[in-house]
Amino acid sequence: MIELYKFGPAFGLREPGPFALKLMAYMRLANIPHQELIQGDPRKAPKKKIPYINDNGVEIGDSTFIIDHLKSKFGDPLAEGLTAESLAIGHALNVMLEERTYWAGMIYPRWVKTEHHKMIADKFFGEIPKFLRMFIFKSVAKGVAKSANGHGIGHHTDEEIFQLGLSDIKTVETLLGKKQFMLGPKPAEVDATVYAFLHGMQAKVFPTPIQNYITQSKALSAYLDRMDKTLFGDE
């Protein structure tokens, strides 16, 4: 049985790591039998990031390469009936959410802004004694802020960052239109990504203009509910 390593539920989210949630969603949509296990330490992962899988003793990191591996083994049922153009739209959406929206809507409000640091530290670093916890957390958060500067997003103002993220979310909303799922009446691979990132950004515990937009949008909220039911039923 394939083992999927994730952080595990936190902050009222099914999974706080959007890439792990994307993979959980993909494996459910593609009906791939697997077991989900908790791994809170990304240093143990083959690419030093969560998620990763262990498939019969072979560890694979990075959600995109993991999905490529799963497709080579189980086929690509989620692409059935879709045109090359639809798949290209899915690909573009994937890259937008993973490479930009993620920074504006998740990394920046959770790690760079300081208002939620204590809560995150208590949740993720709860095993570290209290007197050391904030010290260690701050040094990790400093590293993340440095990555945000390396990415470029960290150099923008608060207003500019949320403006970028909001334009991405509005693009998702426009492309969804009145459809049930992003590319039509059935969920496709891109729905795993869209669901995972929207789910993470709508978290009440991290209020942002993006979080507010998603929760106020009837279409996006209904989409999230529909995806959640499809993936988890009444779980």
Ligand SMILES: N[C@@H](CCC(=O)N[C@@H](CS)C(=O)NCC(=O)O)C(=O)O
């Ligand atoms: N490209 C990777 C990104 C994974 C990723 O960024 N994971 C984050 C959590 S959302 C992580 O493990 N961060 C911990 C770290 O960098 O130490 C994928 O698609 O799996």
